Amino acid sequence: MVASNTIDRGRTLLREQPVLALAGVAGAVLVLDLLARLAGVEVPLVGDRTFGGSLGMGRFGGLLWNGIIVGLIFGLAGIGLSMTYSILNFANFSHGDLVTTGAFTGWGAALLVAGWGVADVGHLLLVRPGSGANPNEIGASIAQAPLSILIGAAVAAVATVVVAVAIDRAVYKPMRDRGGIALLIASIGVALALRYVIQFVYGSRNRGVTSTQDVNATVLGITIDLHEATLVLVAAGLMLGMHLMLQRTKLGKAMRAMADNKDLALVTGIPTERVVTATWVLGGALAGVAGYLYVLERGTIEFNLGWFLLLFIFAAVILGGIGSIYGAIAGGFVIGFVHEVSLIWVPSDFNAAAAFTIMILVLLYRPQGLFGGVTTA
Amino acid sequence: MSADGSNDPDADAPGPDAEGPSADGPADLAAYLRAEVAATDFRIVVATMLAVYALFAVFTLLAGGGLNTLGSTWVRLTFLFAAYAILSLALNLHWGYTGLFNIGVAGFMGVGVYTMAVLSTPPDAISGMGLGLPLPVGIVGGMLAAALVGLVAAVPALRLRADYLAIVTLGLSEIIRLTLNSATLSGWTIATFGFGTGGGSGIDLPARPTDALLDTVVGTALVDVLDPTITASVLRRSLWVLVMIGFVIGIYVLLARVGNSPFGRVLKAIREDELVAQSLGKDTRWFKIKVFMLGCALMGLGGILWQGSQGYVSPDSFRPIVTFYVFVAVIIGGSGSNTGSLVGSILFVGLLFEGPRTFGNIVSNAVSLPSAPGTFAGAVAPLASLDVTPLLSYLVGNISAFRFILLGVVLILIIQKRPDGVLGHRTETAAAIDLDRPAANGGGNDE
Numbered sequence: 001m002v003a004s005n006t007i008d009r010g011r012t013l014l015r016e017q018p019v020l021a022l023a024g025v026a027g028a029v030l031v032l033d034l035l036a037r038l039a040g041v042e043v044p045l046v047g048d049r050t051f052g053g054s055l056g057m058g059r060f061g062g063l064l065w066n067g068i069i070v071g072l073i074f075g076l077a078g079i080g081l082s083m084t085y086s087i088l089n090f091a092n093f094s095h096g097d098l099v100t101t102g103a104f105t106g107w108g109a110a111l112l113v114a115g116w117g118v119a120d121v122g123h124l125l126l127v128r129p130g131s132g133a134n135p136n137e138i139g140a141s142i143a144q145a146p147l148s149i150l151i152g153a154a155v156a157a158v159a160t161v162v163v164a165v166a167i168d169r170a171v172y173k174p175m176r177d178r179g180g181i182a183l184l185i186a187s188i189g190v191a192l193a194l195r196y197v198i199q200f201v202y203g204s205r206n207r208g209v210t211s212t213q214d215v216n217a218t219v220l221g222i223t224i225d226l227h228e229a230t231l232v233l234v235a236a237g238l239m240l241g242m243h244l245m246l247q248r249t250k251l252g253k254a255m256r257a258m259a260d261n262k263d264l265a266l267v268t269g270i271p272t273e274r275v276v277t278a279t280w281v282l283g284g285a286l287a288g289v290a291g292y293l294y295v296l297e298r299g300t301i302e303f304n305l306g307w308f309l310l311l312f313i314f315a316a317v318i319l320g321g322i323g324s325i326y327g328a329i330a331g332g333f334v335i336g337f338v339h340e341v342s343l344i345w346v347p348s349d350f351n352a353a354a355a356f357t358i359m360i361l362v363l364l365y366r367p368q369g370l371f372g373g374v375t376t377a
Numbered sequence: 378m379s380a381d382g383s384n385d386p387d388a389d390a391p392g393p394d395a396e397g398p399s400a401d402g403p404a405d406l407a408a409y410l411r412a413e414v415a416a417t418d419f420r421i422v423v424a425t426m427l428a429v430y431a432l433f434a435v436f437t438l439l440a441g442g443g444l445n446t447l448g449s450t451w452v453r454l455t456f457l458f459a460a461y462a463i464l465s466l467a468l469n470l471h472w473g474y475t476g477l478f479n480i481g482v483a484g485f486m487g488v489g490v491y492t493m494a495v496l497s498t499p500p501d502a503i504s505g506m507g508l509g510l511p512l513p514v515g516i517v518g519g520m521l522a523a524a525l526v527g528l529v530a531a532v533p534a535l536r537l538r539a540d541y542l543a544i545v546t547l548g549l550s551e552i553i554r555l556t557l558n559s560a561t562l563s564g565w566t567i568a569t570f571g572f573g574t575g576g577g578s579g580i581d582l583p584a585r586p587t588d589a590l591l592d593t594v595v596g597t598a599l600v601d602v603l604d605p606t607i608t609a610s611v612l613r614r615s616l617w618v619l620v621m622i623g624f625v626i627g628i629y630v631l632l633a634r635v636g637n638s639p640f641g642r643v644l645k646a647i648r649e650d651e652l653v654a655q656s657l658g659k660d661t662r663w664f665k666i667k668v669f670m671l672g673c674a675l676m677g678l679g680g681i682l683w684q685g686s687q688g689y690v691s692p693d694s695f696r697p698i699v700t701f702y703v704f705v706a707v708i709i710g711g712s713g714s715n716t717g718s719l720v721g722s723i724l725f726v727g728l729l730f731e732g733p734r735t736f737g738n739i740v741s742n743a744v745s746l747p748s749a750p751g752t753f754a755g756a757v758a759p760l761a762s763l764d765v766t767p768l769l770s771y772l773v774g775n776i777s778a779f780r781f782i783l784l785g786v787v788l789i790l791i792i793q794k795r796p797d798g799v800l801g802h803r804t805e806t807a808a809a810i811d812l813d814r815p816a817a818n819g820g821g822n823d824e
Contacts, residue, residue: 122752129754175793188704192785193781194785196779197782200778200779349558353556356548356551357552360545360548363541367541
């Protein structure tokens with residue numbers, strides 16, 4: 001009885017959403033293939049293609065860990081994007097450049113504190129724009145100068161908030177009553193202007209930032225990168241804080257109300273303009289810290305960094321369902337895993353394309369997101 | 378040339394009101410000139426173009442360039458006008474006419490150019506490999522491939538909300554670029570035929586067909602006559618630019634006819650309110666698919682004529698920024714107006730794309746600034762002692778970044794203050810025949 005019900009449901013799915021069914025089958029095949037690889041089973045197919053193969057548990061674990069790391073970054077930055085999307089009703093294409101803003105301002109402060117006296121202030125504050133003291137001489141790492149890393153994170157948040165709120169006042173506020181597309185176009189303008197202001201000030205060189213001395217520590221026999229551990233702790237802490245804020249405080253309730261139904265929120269007396277500002281403050285701070293942590297993990301910084309992340313962040317937000325911060329976090333993990341684990345099957349120049357393909361498929365066949373259309377923060 | 382103005386469709390000749398009040402003061406003269414220029418769309422485009430030419434003539438003379446430099450500058454400008462005009466006409470068909478927010482222009486260009494390259498590049502090319510088929514086959518193939526990719530994207534995507542469509546098309550264009558950039562596909566061969574895309578190192582392209590014209594008897598004679606003043610390379614490029622202008626005119630006429638046809642009226646209805654169009658019994662989905670494919674084919678063609686005409690192309694030419702350039706051109710001109718797209722392309726190329734760089738060159742030549750400091754800190758620190766020259770030379774040295782900032786700010790200002798662009802406010806008559814009553818005193822021009 002149960003089995004026939006399942007078969008019936010399968011038939012309906014096949015008839016009504018053939019592509020979704022196909023995607024399900026493809027996913028199942030990939031999971032089986034993954035299990036076969038992990039078990040070391042190899043079944044020859046056509047030519048030199050095989051089903052299964054060999055994949056060490058260590059490599060798989062490494063890919064999963066990388067997936068968690070990038071997933072946290074996508075999710076953290078995605079929270080802000082998701083909030084502006086649901087509360088202000090537009091896709092903010094300048095969100096990636098807010099991420100870059102946080103990365104540069106935060107690392108400027110971190111290097112200034114860590115390398116005080118080692119190099120001149122301009123060199124440190126502009127995050128090593130030219131030749132000068134190298135990252136190991138400056139010594140900005142969580143092992144050597146933990147205080148500087150924390151100060152940098154705080155500065156990244158504050159500076160990005162200032163920039164985000166200023167942009168809102170100058171660009172988006174006069175356009176509050178306009179449609180989503182007009183705001184989207186304006187945000188493309190903001191993205192261009194902001195990115196190249198950053199290039200103008202900080203230069204276009206892709207350079208190393210963090211010191212790599214003593215960042216590997218062995219805990220209980222497992223070697224962990226302290227920078228990655230910091231990233232996981234800070235990101236998880238911020239996400240938890242976001243959750244508490246939204247569920248326990250009045251501001252959180254007001255934001256959820258506004259995301260749900262703006263007119264009703266206005267009628268109820270919620271100060272919408274203040275909620276909008278709070279949205280930019282929270283979203284900007286998280287975006288800035290996400291950019292800062294991303295640089296902490298990868299060690300290098302450039303002015304295009306956030307722009308390259310933007311589509312992944314969009315992918316995470318869309319996957320989780322626009323408007324839901326939990327969706328953005330979960331979507332971040334899914335996209336992170338797709339980005340890293342897909343390396344088992346596709347060459348490394350296609351893993352980004354794989355993540356974008358997932359995003360497009362979700363938009364096309366399940367636009368409310370994977371986790372059912374919760375559009376409330 | 379006139380299509381979407383409310384004027385006489387083919388009024389290239391001065392209208393009856395051209396002999397209006399005689400100019401007796403400067404104010405009258407200005408108003409008179411403005412009315413004269415605005416009389417037909419053709420004149421608007423030509424006047425804008427002449428103004429930009431004149432501006433660059435001044436720039437070139439200030440920089441001390443001769444006739445050949447001037448010719449070279451004008452040819453480069455016209456080349457870019459034509460390239461952006463084709464792309465913005467195609468985008469205007471999507472966005473301005475039908476309301477489809479497609480920001481994957483660069484991807485569709487890439488599909489067109491690479492298909493053309495794989496079909497028409499000789500098999501023995503240094504970088505990348507091709508089948509060596511005749512060029513027209515490659516061009517038609519490129520347009521078809523772009524249209525097919527458009528079809529694949531359009532069938533599911535066109536029922537999405539506008540902002541979702543934007544993200545899907547941007548994602549698609551990045552997937553296309555990453556695929557072209559991939560090392561895996563760079564040397565793909567089937568039997569003896571190569572389909573290699575060349576990966577990140579790009580692909581060689583067939584030569585421009587017009588280049589062969591200069592090798593004929595007439596061509597060499599022409600080169601010999603002009604040689605000291607206009608060099609052969611400028612002449613070679615200008616011949617190709619003429620071909621491109623031909624394509625611009627052709628596409629303009631095509632789109633004007635599409636816009637004025639019953640088909641075009643349905644497109645505008647979809648843009649204004651899709652539900653109404655559906656209620657009137659129009660299968661809007663099918664209309665949108667058709668127009669999306671047509672626009673994508675034109676984007677492929679635009680890519681081929683532009684990026685495909687330079688002997689070599691790499692995936693870097695199809696970054697999303699190219700899409701935004703085209704978007705700025707359409708927005709400046711005013712979405713929904715074909716003439717606006719032409720004017721927007723000219724203004725974008727002249728004032729935003731080429732203008733700042735040329736201006737920066739002139740300033741750096743004229744003022745003999747000290748060499749630019751390497752970093753922003755080096756530029757700002759002397760401000761403490763009221764020394765602004767390092768900042769100035771840093772600004773001139775980084776004029777390319779400044780250009781993008783200007784672009785972003787202009788985009789924001791236009792969308793805030795004048796979302797209709799230069800010409801988007803005009804009422805469009807969606808009819809192939811002139812709807813104006815024959816006016817007794819020729820007053821058909823006061824919109």
